[in-house]
Amino acid sequence: MSADGHSTYQPNTSFERWIDARLPLPRLLYDSFVSYPVPRNLNYAYTFGGILMIMLVLQIITGVVLAMHYTAHADLAFESVELIMRDVNYGWLLRYMHAVGASMFFVAVYVHIFRGMYYGSYKDPREVLWILGVIIFLMMMATGFMGYVLPWGQMSFWGATVITNLFSAIPLVGETVVTWLWGGFSVDNPTLNRFYSLHYLLPFMIFGVVILHVWALHVTGQTNPTGVSVKTKQDTVPFTPYATVKDSFALMVFFIVFAYFVFYHPNFLGHPDNYIQADSLKTPAHIVPEWYYLxxxxxxxxxxxxxxxxxxxxxxxxxxxxxxxxxxxxxxxxxxxxxxxxxxxxxxxxxxxxxxxxxxxxxxxxxxxxxxxxxxxxxxxxxxxxxxxxxxxxxQRPASITESVLGKSGKGGSAAQPVGAAASPETKA
Ligand code: HEM
Known part of the structure; x- marks a missing residue:
């Protein structure tokens, strides 16, 4: 896509021309992730959106495979998770990737949100993009909460009890709402079942909202650390290879941290009480949710x-x-x-x-x-x-993105000593 929003996709083979006239998906992907112009001064804080996308896909893949071995029943859930950990081939890896992955997902989303606050990403004209983000955040919180209930440990059970009980504070209908949420008179098998169903459903709904989020992003374009809008073609670079390479490098570093926790400290962010099966007669001394809700x-x-x-x-x-x-x-x-x-x-x-x-x-x-x-x-x-x-x-703000990167001369470095001056034929003369 060119800076003025027109597609620059050129179908080369006869098949590409054939599909382009029927379902221009390759054109959409090319315009969104290859030729799409991004500000030339994006820093690493801008790589977290891409990281979040990969993490969402990873959570869905590991979650779907876990679901093949998990049993959503109050009498069997805890044991089925132990079975995954001990007997399913690489089940321990799947489970730890999913559990640690949830934490890493929240680390990334918090960086992403605070990046938005620092660079004023929510301001006109990106209000809808921001609001879609807040909706995603709420959905992520609901998904994480219901996922934590599934292993049916002590913290699963008591965390669910505390949080669902909050709704009883609603005047007049509070108690009725809580009974409706539970599907009974306490957190029990029907609660586990509905949480499982919703925990499976919500990530796909998040996926849908992420598509809207990225759509809105592509309408307004990205901000950049200066906050100054893109004015000329010189202010941008094509998404591929510039953003692709930067995002991939950031993703690799992020994955090294992720792998460190998966392989060396998988339970670092979990609570030991969740290795005790849920018991409605024994309330833990301190009921604490996962760190990202604290x-x-x-x-x-x-x-x-x-x-x-x-x-x-x-x-x-x-x-x-x-x-x-x-x-x-x-x-x-x-x-x-x-x-x-x-x-x-x-x-x-x-x-x-x-x-x-x-x-x-x-x-x-x-x-x-x-x-x-x-x-x-x-x-x-x-x-x-x-x-x-x-x-x-x-x-004082720079007049343009290019000026902030290359200095007023527009040729790189400070105006006094342009970078690459020796190599440039104009300045040599
Ligand atoms: C699954 C969760 C999310 C995904 C996959 C996602 C994806 C993305 C991507 C790919 C970008 C462009 C790259 C970047 O700027 O990092 C982006 C930008 C943005 N996101 Fe998200 N996002 C998510 C959650 C959120 C949340 C929770 C918020 C706010 C509450 C948010 C607000 C924004 C804003 C305002 C921008 C524009 C940034 C700018 O251009 O300055 N996003 N998002």
């Missing part, structure tokens, strides 16, 4: 009332939907926003602190700290962002 869990428990906690927890995600309208700054990238840049890093630290607090018992100083950080989280989005955009003085 900041939200801390917000939930920071509020003294159950309903208030649930509202705050869902509110912490709801603010993300309206983020494009809360940030009033006309400048997109944090690189040129000296104050926002600092508040961004404070927010990152606050989220990490909330995550840590979510893993601690809800008592004493931990609760007080959770309240302070929860208040700050909402302050950041609801008060700071709208005001900052009005009062902050941004620093």
């Amino acid at each position: 900041p939200f869990y801390a917000i939930l428990r920071a509020i003294p009332s159950k309903l208030g906690g649930v509202i705050a927890m869902f509110g912490s995600i709801a603010v993300l939907f309206v983020l494009p309208w809360l940030d009033t700054s006309k400048v997109r990238s944090a690189v040129y926003r000296p104050l926002y840049k600092q508040f961004f890093w404070i927010l990152v630290i606050v989220c990490i602190m909330l995550g840590w607090l979510g893993s601690k018992p809800a008592e004493g100083g931990y609760v007080i700290a959770s309240r302070v950080f929860t208040a700050y989280y909402f302050f950041h989005f609801l008060i700071l962002l709208p005001l900052l955009g009005l009062y902050e003085t941004p620093t």
Whole structure:
């Protein structure tokens, strides 16, 4: 695809011409992943979208094979997972790839989201792209939660009990909703069955929303670290080989970390109690969700009332939907926003602190700290962002992407000493 949005695909063989006139899928793929123009200054933070796509496919493949050996029944589920680990050929690998893969998927999505916040990716005209992302995030959280219930260990059971019970806080219909979710009067076999069904379904729905996400991305084009829009053809490079090679390199590094955990610390992020079969008569001392829910869990428990906690927890995600309208700054990238840049890093630290607090018992100083950080989280989005955009003085932005990369001369390096000057015939003379 050219920078003006026109297809540059040229079918060469007679078969390519034949299929192009009937179902131009090769054209679509060529225009989207080969000739597609991307800003020439994308950094490694922009490789996580591609990594997420690969991770989603990997989760689906390992999940489908696991499902061939797993039994969704309260009496058999725990044992069937042990069977996968011990008796199925490479079952241990499949399971660890799927379980560690879920964590890695969330690592990637958090980097992807915070990258978006740093570079103002959610701003006009990418609001829909961002909102689709938040929908994907919510669906990922639901999928991860239901997946964790399937091994039917102690944390599966009690985590499911705590989280589903939250819905009982809804006035008037709360209890009815919870009974409906459970398919009975407690978390039991019908709950396991419906969670299994939905855990299988949701990733395919995520896949569908990802297609919309990437479609929206290809309509607006990508941002870039300067936040300055693409103006000329010189500002872009074709997706292949430039982005393909960069994405592949980042993916390989990501996979090395992934493999390290799969092969050396597969249970690092899991909870030991989940190796004990679910027992409805023994409540674990501390019920903790998986690490990627911990900041939200801390917000939930920071509020003294159950309903208030649930509202705050869902509110912490709801603010993300309206983020494009809360940030009033006309400048997109944090690189040129000296104050926002600092508040961004404070927010990152606050989220990490909330995550840590979510893993601690809800008592004493931990609760007080959770309240302070929860208040700050909402302050950041609801008060700071709208005001900052009005009062902050941004620093000078480059006139174009090319200028930011090659300097004002447009020939590389600083204007005083252009890179490659010696080799260039014009400057030699
Ligand atoms: C399965 C999950 C996801 C997949 C596969 C995915 C895929 C992608 C891809 C391939 C890109 C382009 C490359 C890049 O910029 O990294 C992208 C960009 C983007 N994504 Fe996602 N994404 C996912 C989740 C999310 C979430 C949860 C959000 C936000 C809440 C989000 C927001 C965005 C935004 C705003 C952009 C545009 C970035 C820019 O051009 O500045 N995505 N996504």
